Amino acid sequence: MTIRVDNLFTNLPERSSSEHSLSLYENRSVKIERIVSRSYSSPPGFWYDQDEDEWVIVVRGEATLEFEGGELVRMKEGDHVTIPRHVKHRVQQTDPKTIWLAVRVRC
Amino acid sequence: MTIRVDNLFTNLPERSSSEHSLSLYENRSVKIERIVSRSYSSPPGFWYDQDEDEWVIVVRGEATLEFEGGELVRMKEGDHVTIPRHVKHRVQQTDPKTIWLAVRVRC
DSSP: OOOOOEETTSSOOOTTOSEEEEEEEEOSSEEEEEEEESSOOOOTTOOBOOSSEEEEEEEESOEEEEETTSOEEEEOTTEEEEEOTTOOEEEEEEOTTEEEEEEEEOO | OOOOOEETTSSOOOTTOSEEEEEEEEOSSEEEEEEEESSOOOOTTOOBOOSSEEEEEEEESOEEEEETTSOEEEEOTTEEEEEOTTOOEEEEEEOTTEEEEEEEEOO
8 A cells, every 4th residue: 555645834825815724634533634824813703612622733833822711822833732622712813824733523 | 711731842751762652632532642752663573553543743853654565654844644544554763853743543
């Protein structure tokens, strides 16, 4: 068999895109995504409220997450958090080029 | 609630350890691990033969994986592969300090 190698830092999306997601692995229980955020903020008043646990790491750049209740979590390169399902959160702000790796755990 | 932030590059294992694994997230369907490999090779003749799909990325350093049949896969920073369950493989060699992120998908 031939094993396919891809690189997280190639084939980045156009600069015009403020947030872009690429699926790297997916089955019924888990999805692994690369997310490229360019000076991205979630829309005002928008909260993610997900059915999945999400484990997420900042691979390049920096970002600040906001959690319901006002807690701000500043993340730099290598920082990772687990966001349990239904914990409401939003992206307050990212750097001009932030690359995340997110693992969404469905069950 | 308080969200806990950890960093992938802190609390690295002692230099005496040639391979060290740390669980970052685990439930019944998935396990996310940091693996630190210091000039590591799998023992001669040893093959991983796993019940899980494994998605793995080299976050720091370089490494070469060997697959049954002789295929060698050289991986540098940012390179990622999916190793389907029961595809036999071993670590041929890593750099003096290679940091992997591995997602093991159990179902």
